Amino acid sequence: MIATPDQRLDALRGPAPRMHHNARTLAALENNPRCMLRAVLDASGSDKAAIAAHTGYQAPFGQSSFALARGNVFETMVKANGCAELLRVLRETLQLTLPEVGYQDLNDVGGDGRAESRHARTTHLLTAAARGHGSDTLYDHPMLRLVVGGHPVFLEPDLVAFRVDDRFHVVEIKSFPIVDDQAAPAQVRAATTHACAYIIALRAMLAASGIGPESVSDTIVLIAPKDFTNRPTGAFVDARKQVATLTRQLERIQRIGDLVELLPEGLTFDLAADDTGRPQRPAQELAEALDQVPATYYPECLNHCEMAFYCRSRARADGSLDVLGSAVREQLGGVDTVTMALGLARGTLTPNDDQVEMAVALRHAARLRVELHNSPGAAGAAS
Amino acid sequence: MSDPLDALEENIATLRRAIRDAATAGDSIRLDELRARLRRAERAWSALVDTDDPSTAPATAERMDPPSSAPVSRGAMLPAREHAHRALMLLQTPAAPKLIVNVHEAFFPGELSASKMSSLRRDEERSYRAAPGARPYYLCPALTYDLLSPARALVTISTWRLEQRIIGPLSPRVDFLTGAIRIAEAIRGSIDSPDTEASPTAWRLLWRFAVNIPGATSTKPAADVGTTDPNQVIDAARAELDVHADTDHATRAESARRARKQLSDVQQLFGASLRDVRHRQAEA
Numbered sequence A: 001m002i003a004t005p006d007q008r009l010d011a012l013r014g015p016a017p018r019m020h021h022n023a024r025t026l027a028a029l030e031n032n033p034r035c036m037l038r039a040v041l042d043a044s045g046s047d048k049a050a051i052a053a054h055t056g057y058q059a060p061f062g063q064s065s066f067a068l069a070r071g072n073v074f075e076t077m078v079k080a081n082g083c084a085e086l087l088r089v090l091r092e093t094l095q096l097t098l099p100e101v102g103y104q105d106l107n108d109v110g111g112d113g114r115a116e117s118r119h120a121r122t123t124h125l126l127t128a129a130a131r132g133h134g135s136d137t138l139y140d141h142p143m144l145r146l147v148v149g150g151h152p153v154f155l156e157p158d159l160v161a162f163r164v165d166d167r168f169h170v171v172e173i174k175s176f177p178i179v180d181d182q183a184a185p186a187q188v189r190a191a192t193t194h195a196c197a198y199i200i201a202l203r204a205m206l207a208a209s210g211i212g213p214e215s216v217s218d219t220i221v222l223i224a225p226k227d228f229t230n231r232p233t234g235a236f237v238d239a240r241k242q243v244a245t246l247t248r249q250l251e252r253i254q255r256i257g258d259l260v261e262l263l264p265e266g267l268t269f270d271l272a273a274d275d276t277g278r279p280q281r282p283a284q285e286l287a288e289a290l291d292q293v294p295a296t297y298y299p300e301c302l303n304h305c306e307m308a309f310y311c312r313s314r315a316r317a318d319g320s321l322d323v324l325g326s327a328v329r330e331q332l333g334g335v336d337t338v339t340m341a342l343g344l345a346r347g348t349l350t351p352n353d354d355q356v357e358m359a360v361a362l363r364h365a366a367r368l369r370v371e372l373h374n375s376p377g378a379a380g381a382a383s
Numbered sequence B: 001m002s003d004p005l006d007a008l009e010e011n012i013a014t015l016r017r018a019i020r021d022a023a024t025a026g027d028s029i030r031l032d033e034l035r036a037r038l039r040r041a042e043r044a045w046s047a048l049v050d051t052d053d054p055s056t057a058p059a060t061a062e063r064m065d066p067p068s069s070a071p072v073s074r075g076a077m078l079p080a081r082e083h084a085h086r087a088l089m090l091l092q093t094p095a096a097p098k099l100i101v102n103v104h105e106a107f108f109p110g111e112l113s114a115s116k117m118s119s120l121r122r123d124e125e126r127s128y129r130a131a132p133g134a135r136p137y138y139l140c141p142a143l144t145y146d147l148l149s150p151a152r153a154l155v156t157i158s159t160w161r162l163e164q165r166i167i168g169p170l171s172p173r174v175d176f177l178t179g180a181i182r183i184a185e186a187i188r189g190s191i192d193s194p195d196t197e198a199s200p201t202a203w204r205l206l207w208r209f210a211v212n213i214p215g216a217t218s219t220k221p222a223a224d225v226g227t228t229d230p231n232q233v234i235d236a237a238r239a240e241l242d243v244h245a246d247t248d249h250a251t252r253a254e255s256a257r258r259a260r261k262q263l264s265d266v267q268q269l270f271g272a273s274l275r276d277v278r279h280r281q282a283e284a
């Protein structure tokens, strides 16, 4: 009997409970859609963090309780006293009018904090608002739901603001500073990637009631500390492109069956945990299983994917140029590995037709470097 | 970024490593010393991260000063629930524990911490159920306007009218503006009276409210804590209050009517549980 894709995915995960998609896995999907290893691990619901840890490459994030606490303290401060600071910023950035202060707390429903109950109430309130019933503006921690690869994912934005031009705006509250109207691009990107998933989920929810996607803005409102103070300020982030990418990837996720068919029979990422949850599978064996699936590592993985340290070491071992980032990679088009680049530069490797021009450039660069090294004035630079 | 928090976090991480090493080495004297240092560092970290003063410099130094300027009156010895009661009576609105602590620090002597506040809230309902009405007042949660369930983290006083204890969608803003007016009035009162003086903490609290009310602060660039004018805050807050007050009051009054009809005495004070809500919905 031939196993169905779902059965094969279950076999890849092993008996451990399925991990569901979340804002982070969706962000990884949007940032590295072509990575097959990530696709297979996520689709099978494997615990990437546990797998990475067992191979000796603990995930690069999710460990700092400090960062988490700082984020929470800032969010609490922004929302304190009837969202006083938040309203000031939204009045400045979104031109909210004075009457637009209505607040709905969706952190729980009468003390019931379950995702399903909160989602039901969120749907009820936001759909009514989109239809023009209700006059509220601030929806605190709404619970959204998105079906990814046949499985529901619950997503929880910091805040959704409504009625700015009669559209919903996703608001992300982050504790990294905006200095002179600029924030660190990597952090902004990480924040907006999460927000893209919220936008898509919000649209899906409204679509179920026949409300069009234009009711949700593609522009994210980022609230963060201004300069190095504790006072929040706001900025718009245009997320159109990211939303489009993620939407497209989500539509494709259904084709995971095609990918799974390419995997060797009997492959599994099962950690073989004992009763106490401790993995018993030899780490070496697990690494061998992972190595059977191609991964496309690049440095941005460090911001999004739990496997990043593992994949980086693998890419380094393979001499892949990807570890140097996309700028280097693009400049060395047609050259795949560090070894190859060095070989071409030293002239120990004969370039093929595509590589001729690049080989000339590399040899030129190598010559310059040697000259610099040998020139007497460059003693300091050469060290 | 090299802000003091980062430095502290690094320090804490180093201390934790040192503690682990000392534990492995079985050096108990060093272990005790390191633990004490870790506790201090962690306290400093929380104090720093918790300061919700929006100005650049964290006001830790000032906070650590004993409240020596205020005469240690009988008030300083009151139990925590009376402190909270006094702060709430000044505000006249449902308030989060943090705001209650802030108001207390700004206007009254004695110590009231956020952690005390949360244990207090648990005690009140128990005490009411054991002997209803034995105390002149109880600290109880605000109620949500639709489900009439306890609102998250908002404290009120049992002697207030239900309308005052219910939270509708506009109420958080209305209560914020009302609170601003009450704080400004308290400061104005102490300016007018010859033998009291508003504390710097009180002025800073007023300023923090004022900066989030349109027209409540001077537009001059040098405007800061010291230049906040209580009268201007009151006028500005009233102006915005006028926009929301009628709608808000209508929502609260309607819910209060429903609460009186549907809820028992205990529920009117401490809120309906979700089971009660479901039950009511099934009956309706």
Ligand code: SF4
Binding pocket: A028, A032, A035, A036, A037, A038, A295, A296, A297, A298, A301, A302, A305, A306, A307, A308, A309, A311
């Ligand atoms: S870290 Fe590895 S598994 Fe994750 S997306 Fe990057 S290459 Fe793929």
